[in-house]
Amino acid sequence: MPMKKFINDPANLTKELLEGLALCYSGKVKIVSEKIVVRATPKDSGKVAIVTLGGAGHEPALSGFVGEGLLDASVVGDIFAAPGAPKVLEALRMFKRDAGIVLVTLNHAGDRMSASKALRDAQKEGINVREIVTHEDISAGVDTPEEDKRGLAGCIPLYKIIGAAAEAGKSLDEVVEIGERFSKQMATLAVAMSGCTHPQNGGTIAVLPDDEMEIGMGQHGEAGGGRTKILTADETAERMIAPLVQATGVKAGDTALLLINGTGATTHMEMLIVYRKAAQLLASKGVKLVSGGCGEYLTVQEMAGFQMILCKLDADHAECLKAKARTPYWTA
Amino acid sequence: MLSLSQFKTMVAAAGVDIRAGEKRFSELDAASGGDGDHGTAIVTAFNAMAKAGGDDFKSYLKALSDALQNEACGSTSALYGAWLQGMSDAAPEGAAELDAAALAKVFGGGLEELGFTTRARVGDKTLMDALIPATEALVSAQGGGIGAMFRQAAEAAEKGAEATCAMRAKFGRAKNLGDRSVGPRDAGAASMACIFAAFAKTVK
Numbered sequence: 001m002p003m004k005k006f007i008n009d010p011a012n013l014t015k016e017l018l019e020g021l022a023l024c025y026s027g028k029v030k031i032v033s034e035k036i037v038v039r040a041t042p043k044d045s046g047k048v049a050i051v052t053l054g055g056a057g058h059e060p061a062l063s064g065f066v067g068e069g070l071l072d073a074s075v076v077g078d079i080f081a082a083p084g085a086p087k088v089l090e091a092l093r094m095f096k097r098d099a100g101i102v103l104v105t106l107n108h109a110g111d112r113m114s115a116s117k118a119l120r121d122a123q124k125e126g127i128n129v130r131e132i133v134t135h136e137d138i139s140a141g142v143d144t145p146e147e148d149k150r151g152l153a154g155c156i157p158l159y160k161i162i163g164a165a166a167e168a169g170k171s172l173d174e175v176v177e178i179g180e181r182f183s184k185q186m187a188t189l190a191v192a193m194s195g196c197t198h199p200q201n202g203g204t205i206a207v208l209p210d211d212e213m214e215i216g217m218g219q220h221g222e223a224g225g226g227r228t229k230i231l232t233a234d235e236t237a238e239r240m241i242a243p244l245v246q247a248t249g250v251k252a253g254d255t256a257l258l259l260i261n262g263t264g265a266t267t268h269m270e271m272l273i274v275y276r277k278a279a280q281l282l283a284s285k286g287v288k289l290v291s292g293g294c295g296e297y298l299t300v301q302e303m304a305g306f307q308m309i310l311c312k313l314d315a316d317h318a319e320c321l322k323a324k325a326r327t328p329y330w331t332a
Numbered sequence: 333m334l335s336l337s338q339f340k341t342m343v344a345a346a347g348v349d350i351r352a353g354e355k356r357f358s359e360l361d362a363a364s365g366g367d368g369d370h371g372t373a374i375v376t377a378f379n380a381m382a383k384a385g386g387d388d389f390k391s392y393l394k395a396l397s398d399a400l401q402n403e404a405c406g407s408t409s410a411l412y413g414a415w416l417q418g419m420s421d422a423a424p425e426g427a428a429e430l431d432a433a434a435l436a437k438v439f440g441g442g443l444e445e446l447g448f449t450t451r452a453r454v455g456d457k458t459l460m461d462a463l464i465p466a467t468e469a470l471v472s473a474q475g476g477g478i479g480a481m482f483r484q485a486a487e488a489a490e491k492g493a494e495a496t497c498a499m500r501a502k503f504g505r506a507k508n509l510g511d512r513s514v515g516p517r518d519a520g521a522a523s524m525a526c527i528f529a530a531f532a533k534t535v536k
Contacts, residue, residue, distance in 0.1 A: 055405065078376070080367045081406030084413065086398075109503060113410030113449055203358050203368040 003202040010200045014056040014078050021063055025328040028067045035076040035083060036091050037063040043072055048166040048175045049095040050159065052104040053088050054111060055080045057199060060329035061298035065156060067327030070163035079200045082110035088118035092127050100128040100172030102162060102179065106151030107135035130172060132179045134158060136188045136309075139216030139226075142247045152188040153261040153298040153307045157321070160330060164323035165316075178316060185312040187247035189240045191215045192305035193230065196264065199301060206303070213305070215239060233270065237277035237308075244310040245285065252286030255318055257311040259293040265304035268294060278308060290318055297329070334435055334478050336389055336428045338535065343396070346530035347378040353526055361519035364457070365501060365512060369406070370519035377404040377412055388428045389438065393420035410449055411459065411520075418445025432474040432481060439485075443467045450503070454492070457499040457513065459520030462489040466528050479535055486525075486532035493517055493525035 007013060014035065022031045030040050043049065049072040054062045057079040066074050075091045077083035088103075095101050105115040115131060122129050134151035138144070162179040170178070193213045195206030208214060208227075213236075215226035231239065250256050258278055260271040271294040279289055290313065298307070313321070325332040350357075354371035362368030380403035386392030397416035401409050422441020424434055443463060452458040454465070469488035473481045496518035500511060 077405035078372075080369055081373060082409070083405055084401040084403070084409035086402050110406035110408075110410065113407060117410060117413075117449075198358070198362075198368045198372075200369060200372050201355070201358050203362050205362055205368050 003197045003199070005197075005199055007199060013199055014076060017056060017059060018063065018076060021059075021328065025067075028326065028328055029063070032094070033087075033090060035087060036094070037066045037074045037076065038094075039067055039072060041068075043068070043167070045097050046099055047169060048099045048172050049073070049097060049101045050104065050163050050166055050175075051075065051091050051095055051101055052106075052155070052159065053077070053083055053091075053115060054106055055082055057301060058298050060296065061153065061156065064329035065159050065327050067325070067330075069167055069323060069325030069332065070159045070327045070330060077110075077114075079198065082108070082114045085114045085117035085121070088114055089121050092118060092122040092129055093125070096127045098128065100130065102166070102172070102175055103129055103131045104155060104158065104162075104179075105131055105133050106155055107133050107147070108150060111151075128172065130176050132158070132162070132176065132183060134183055136183065136186045138187050138189055138243055138247045142187075142243055152190060152309075153259070154183075154186045154188045154309050154311070156261075156297045156330070157186065157257060157259060157309065157311055158182055160325065160332075161317055161320040163325070164320035167323065168320075178320070181314065182311065182317050185248055185250075185314075186309065187244050187311075188307050188309045189215065189244055190263070190305060190307040191236060191240065192263065192303055194265065194302075194304040196301035196303040233273040234277045237274050238281065240308045241278050241281045241310070244308060245282075248310050248312045250282075250285075250287050250310065250312040253288075255288045255290060255313045256282065257290055257292060257309075257313055257317075257321065258282065259297070259309040259311075260295075261297045261307040261309060262295065262299065263303040263305045263307065264296070264299040265302045266306050271295070271306055274306065274308070282310075290321060333429045333431055334535070336387075336392060339389070340392070342531045342534045343381065345534040346527045347382060349526050349530045350378050350523060351375055353523065357519045357523050360516050360522055363516040364518060366519060370408075370523065373404060373406050373408040374523045377408050380404055388423075388426050389430060390420050390423040390425060390427070393417075393423055393438075396420075407520075411446060414449040415442045415446045415463075418442040421445065432478060435478065435481065436471040436474050439467050439470050452503045455499060456503050457496045457501040457518045457521070458503050459518070459524045461496045461499070461518065462492040462521040462524035462528070465489065465492040466524070482528070482532040482535045486528040489525040489528040493521040496521045 053075040063074040135149035136154040137150040358371035361370035380399040384395035401413035419442035466485040466489035470485035473484040501513040
């Protein structure tokens with residue numbers, strides 16, 4: 001089937017979508033040096049800066065979460081492709097400060113290589129920067145080695161947590177500790193019903209038969225294992241919540257955050273129905289949920305499906321979630 | 333001897349063949365579990381490299397690496413950037429031509445630097461399956477002259493790329509596909525073999 005999208009020259013997708021973001025949310029973000037999205041009003045330079053990097057085509061992630069209370073900058077690559085190391089280094093130089101920088105990297109090959117090179121170069125220049133790598137995807141199994149787990153939409157609540165800690169004036173060590181602890185207590189599982197087209201070349205990613213779905217499909221259609229005939233919302237939620245509970249270690253009396261991230265073609269109606277069942281299951285286990293989220297945080301073009309993100313919260317994490325946020329796509 | 337102008341012609345020829353293969357590289361990428369944009373990425377890399385200049389091997393290779401890292405995205409940026417940087421580091425100061433031994437050193441240096449950037453080796457279904465045997469063949473064919481070095485390298489690269497069909501991906505996004513990654517040729521190995529083939533036919 002030919003690609004059906006409202007686009008112009010496929011070579012300019014990233015540039016044009018960033019221009020749109022900056023025009024639409026001009027009070028919150030602006031573009032510098034072509035592919036670095038920063039806050040319209042910078043944070044006090046005495047506070048830790050939060051920078052992230054990643055490909056485009058996943059809107060509103062990652063750049064839609066730049067703003068007060070979350071990210072200071074997002075370094076953008078091209079569609080589904082990480083920015084090169086020089087661009088990441090440029091952003092780190094821009095935010096060089098005594099308080100330090102946290103660089104959040106999602107565990108994907110290209111992102112990791114660019115981030116590692118930029119970090120080496122930055123540290124040689126005396127830039128005070130630490131990295132948090134997210135790898136919360138459990139689609140290959142709860143006991144998969146960390147290096148083999150991908151970073152999915154769990155980076156978004158992580159931005160919220162460490163962003164709030166940085167705004168509160170915590171030190172670099174403290175922000176990293178809060179973030180690493182949160183990162184270890186969160187897990188994501190994805191499910192897809194259909195693949196998507198690559199918006200630059202029209203190629204099809206991840207083809208699924210009409211009557212099948214796949215639990216564990218990642219954010220570019222990378223397969224994760226569990227193909228089945230299509231299940232109901234309740235059956236799907238049941239199948240997903242069990243491994244997420246196991247991975248996060250959440251138990252009776254614990255507080256948790258539950259997010260449903262639509263990947264592009266799944267309706268809010270469906271997401272809410274799934275959230276309902278997942279929340280009921282957690283409540284029956286005695287888990288207390290804080291105010292959660294259903295919506296599109298990190299999409300994969302028109303892929304039908306969602307990611308379910310469960311995060312076990314410590315008291316400081318819950319406080320950070322409530323703190324003020326003013327970004328294009330997360331306000332609190 | 334390989335002159336710099338000959339080498340620039342080889343890079344341009346590789347760019348022509350890479351552009352011609354763009355769609356195939358993206359399809360191979362999607363077929364073996366990647367996100368279907370290797371063709372886009374490698375063409376972006378060659379378009380960036382086309383803007384690089386330099387009066388000797390060292391500075392030209394450095395300019396290629398910088399241009400590519402600045403404009404290309406994803407793994408291609410880091411992997412090709414490291415390969416070309418390593419080649420530049422191993423090139424003699426100010427040389428505008430290389431003899432067989434210096435050429436072997438340049439390609440050896442590229443592979444060595446790349447080895448620090450990725451843990452992938454032969455058998456992991458990546459571009460390394462083409463590049464490692466190609467570099468080894470190029471180095472061991474030194475006695476036969478420049479033309480033989482690139483011919484042997486191209487043959488080894490092609491053989492290495494073909495061997496990836498039977499492999500299960502262990503790196504990059506394709507690794508998540510598991511057994512379903514077996515069958516198609518790895519896109520990165522395919523484009524690397526294409527580059528060496530273009531080098532071989534251009535150098536004569």
